[in-house]
Amino acid sequence: MTSTFRQTVRANLAKPEVRANFYRAMDGLMTRRLDQFPDKAELERLRTQSMAIRANALSKLPELLETLEANLTRNGIQVHWAETPEQGNQIVQAILERHNAKSIIKGKSMVSEEMGMNHFLEALGIECLESDLGEFIIQLDGETPSHIIMPAIHKNRIQIAKLFHQKFPDIPYTEDVDELTQTARRILRDKFYAAPVGLSGVNFMVAETGTLCLVENEGNGRMSTTAPPVHIAVTGIEKVVESLSDVPPLLSILTRSATGQPITTYFNMISSPRKVGEKDGPEEVHLVLLDNGRSNIYSDPELLATLRCIRCGACINHCPVYVRIGGHSYGTVYPGPIGSILEPQKAGLDVHGELAQASTLCGACSEVCPVRIPIPSILNRLRYDGVRKDAANTNTVGSGKRRTLSEAATWKTWAWAATHPTIYHAGSTLATRFKGMLPTNLGAWTTVRSAPKLAESTLHQQVKNLGVDHE
Amino acid sequence: MATKPDTIYFFGTCLVDLMYPQAGVSAMQLLQRAGVKVIFPPAQTCCGQPAWNSGYRDEARSVARAQIALFPKPIPIVIPSGSCAGMMKVHYPELFAGQQDEAQAVDVASRVYELTEFLVDVLKIELQDLGEPLTVAVHTSCSARREMGVADKIESLLGQLSNVQRVEHARKPECCGFGGTFAVKEPEISAAMVLDKVTHIRNTGVDRLISQECGCLMNIGGVMAKQGDALPHQHIAEFLWERTHV
Numbered sequence: 012m013t014s015t016f017r018q019t020v021r022a023n024l025a026k027p028e029v030r031a032n033f034y035r036a037m038d039g040l041m042t043r044r045l046d047q048f049p050d051k052a053e054l055e056r057l058r059t060q061s062m063a064i065r066a067n068a069l070s071k072l073p074e075l076l077e078t079l080e081a082n083l084t085r086n087g088i089q090v091h092w093a094e095t096p097e098q099g100n101q102i103v104q105a106i107l108e109r110h111n112a113k114s115i116i117k118g119k120s121m122v123s124e125e126m127g128m129n130h131f132l133e134a135l136g137i138e139c140l141e142s143d144l145g146e147f148i149i150q151l152d153g154e155t156p157s158h159i160i161m162p163a164i165h166k167n168r169i170q171i172a173k174l175f176h177q178k179f180p181d182i183p184y185t186e187d188v189d190e191l192t193q194t195a196r197r198i199l200r201d202k203f204y205a206a207p208v209g210l211s212g213v214n215f216m217v218a219e220t221g222t223l224c225l226v227e228n229e230g231n232g233r234m235s236t237t238a239p240p241v242h243i244a245v246t247g248i249e250k251v252v253e254s255l256s257d258v259p260p261l262l263s264i265l266t267r268s269a270t271g272q273p274i275t276t277y278f279n280m281i282s283s284p285r286k287v288g289e290k291d292g293p294e295e296v297h298l299v300l301l302d303n304g305r306s307n308i309y310s311d312p313e314l315l316a317t318l319r320c321i322r323c324g325a326c327i328n329h330c331p332v333y334v335r336i337g338g339h340s341y342g343t344v345y346p347g348p349i350g351s352i353l354e355p356q357k358a359g360l361d362v363h364g365e366l367a368q369a370s371t372l373c374g375a376c377s378e379v380c381p382v383r384i385p386i387p388s389i390l391n392r393l394r395y396d397g398v399r400k401d402a403a404n405t406n407t408v409g410s411g412k413r414r415t416l417s418e419a420a421t422w423k424t425w426a427w428a429a430t431h432p433t434i435y436h437a438g439s440t441l442a443t444r445f446k447g448m449l450p451t452n453l454g455a456w457t458t459v460r461s462a463p464k465l466a467e468s469t470l471h472q473q474v475k476n477l478g479v480d481h482e
Numbered sequence: 483m484a485t486k487p488d489t490i491y492f493f494g495t496c497l498v499d500l501m502y503p504q505a506g507v508s509a510m511q512l513l514q515r516a517g518v519k520v521i522f523p524p525a526q527t528c529c530g531q532p533a534w535n536s537g538y539r540d541e542a543r544s545v546a547r548a549q550i551a552l553f554p555k556p557i558p559i560v561i562p563s564g565s566c567a568g569m570m571k572v573h574y575p576e577l578f579a580g581q582q583d584e585a586q587a588v589d590v591a592s593r594v595y596e597l598t599e600f601l602v603d604v605l606k607i608e609l610q611d612l613g614e615p616l617t618v619a620v621h622t623s624c625s626a627r628r629e630m631g632v633a634d635k636i637e638s639l640l641g642q643l644s645n646v647q648r649v650e651h652a653r654k655p656e657c658c659g660f661g662g663t664f665a666v667k668e669p670e671i672s673a674a675m676v677l678d679k680v681t682h683i684r685n686t687g688v689d690r691l692i693s694q695e696c697g698c699l700m701n702i703g704g705v706m707a708k709q710g711d712a713l714p715h716q717h718i719a720e721f722l723w724e725r726t727h728v
């Protein structure tokens with residue numbers, strides 16, 4: 012049976028325009044990142060430092076979260092805890108109801124995608140408007156993000172021009188990027204002032220000071236968090252760091268890894284609602300902290316590294332699988348290598364375990380990850396958890412559910428042969444001797460390749476004439 | 483290891499054994515010519531990587547355990563493959579963590595060298611090119627490049643050949659899409675990857691493709707053969723031996 016993942020992959024591989032869009036975009040991003048790190052040794056030092064900062068934060072996660080909550084509360088920011096996406100949505104709903112809000116303007120937030128917030132709120136008759144340009148574009152087209160920092164990267168300029176023309180027929184058709192951006196800006200500008208509530212994500216939360224940090228380029232994040240009278244930030248519990256001095260190194264490696272920028276246009280530090288005498292800023296600030304499986308990941312020392320992620324997307328940009336199948340193929344909120352380790356852990360190996368298989372373990376992701384997450388090792392571990400017999404020995408959701416009798420039998424037979432050299436070599440000798448009788452059609456392998464050719468005689472046979480020692 | 487050892491173990495790998503024995507033979511000839519005695523334990527089969535990468539750790543461990551027993555002397559183990567070397571060097575210690583033979587596995591891991599790494603770093607081999615002028619493209623395997631960190635060794639060996647000109651291709655560091663069982667489990671993605679790889683390599687117009695990994699050669703070569711007009715492709719050991727022996 013062909014899985015949904017396989018079907019989507021097949022469909023997306025057959026879209027040359029989308030593939031070309033990804034290829035072009037990712038090539039550009041890889042070059043821009045490379046240009047940011049001319050000194051390799053310096054890069055490695057920064058990665059080690061960033062990894063240590065994140066690892067330190069995670070090593071005392073419960074304690075830092077308590078400090079964070081205390082300091083945020085002292086600063087006047089209201090903290091809410093949500094174990095599930097549903098709870099998160101209900102918290103947001105309650106805040107909106109209290110303010111009688113019928114619309115909300117959103118800055119970029121992957122965690123709100125994780126919560127399916129737009130669907131949830133729209134079903135309640137609340138209008139959600141995405142204000143990040145990329146998010147705005149995909150919202151117009153009724154799509155989901157195909158990348159964590161560049162949600163509309165699968166579309167090219169012409170496709171976006173056509174989309175705008177279709178959705179806003181009064182505005183003259185243009186393919187000029189600046190004009191398209193201006194159009195979006197004009198539409199959004201009034202909404203910022205009209206919206207009773209603004210929503211954003213968070214890049215780092217500083218426990219020591221009770222500060223929320225937000226990195227962005229377009230200014231829409233700043234608008235969403237200051238113009239409306241109420242600001243709701245949503246994020247995962249893992250985004251905490253211990254002290255303010257942890258932020259600069261992380262910020263620097265984040266922007267350089269992500270888009271190849273030395274700095275972003277905006278860096279917002281939110282430390283309280285508007286104070287008496289201040290001219291702008293919301294009167295109320297809320298933070299919703301989502302768990303959604305994260306504490307379960309936290310409980311496994313090997314898988315814990317997953318939570319170091321600062322969502323830069325570098326692993327995605329460098330992944331040879333992602334660049335070909337595109338973000339939507341994954342069928343998850345987070346695509347690419349980070350998605351392939353995070354999503355199976357969140358939803359369970361029985362649901363998204365196949366993503367852990369969709370990698371050659373080439374290591375391009377971990378080579379660039381600014382916090383040195385060993386993505387291939389975690390993929391390997393998830394493959395193991397997926398097929399292990401002793402599922403009770405691991406916390407990973409859906410452990411053992413991917414084990415099939417036939418596959419297990421194949422590996423058992425293989426192991427038996429490979430531990431009985433006489434049989435193994437008799438088999439390989441026979442195979443090379445009668446190679447003419449072997450099948451030339453090996454299913455999927457031979458769709459694009461000729462069947463591999465067996466040698467006339469094995470190395471084991473040839474070694475005998477070589478004057479090497481057999482021991 | 484700074485000094486040149488008298489004797490080494492050679493682990494041939496299952497792919498070399500069945501598909502590319504000439505790569506194994508040439509590798510041993512290069513080693514012998516450099517004055518090193520080669521021991522080839524005949525009971526060797528497979529490093530266990532296919533099962534390890536598929537999540538079947540018990541099966542991988544039993545196969546790995548059988549290999550570990552074949553290398554008792556404290557001498558280097560040389561392997562003509564980045565991925566099998568990576569399996570033994572990086573993953574044996576993980577696979578045997580907490581097992582009673584952990585120390586033995588760690589010891590074996592500490593003695594493992596990928597062939598090109600051994601030729602360059604330990605033997606400091608010097609090559610004299612006896613061949614006709616030729617252009618080549620190099621494909622370094624991901625495990626040689628990232629797991630073992632030895633991708634520059636094949637380049638430096640080829641750099642010693644005065645009549646060989648290396649031509650770079652687009653997206654050179656990118657995976658060819660083999661990934662062991664990945665090619666079987668995700669055939670469509672694998673095909674998209676290897677087809678692009680072949681295009682980039684063909685675009686160079688070189689005479690030959692060289693790699694230190696037989697898995698990649700089988701994958702890339704299989705596509706070129708199916709397309710017809712396959713570019714000659716060889717394991718680095720075979721190529722070096724061909725060009726430097728009288």
Ligand code: SF4
Nearest residue numbers: 320321323324326380
């Ligand atoms: S896993 Fe690493 S590279 Fe990928 S998004 Fe997270 S921090 Fe960035």
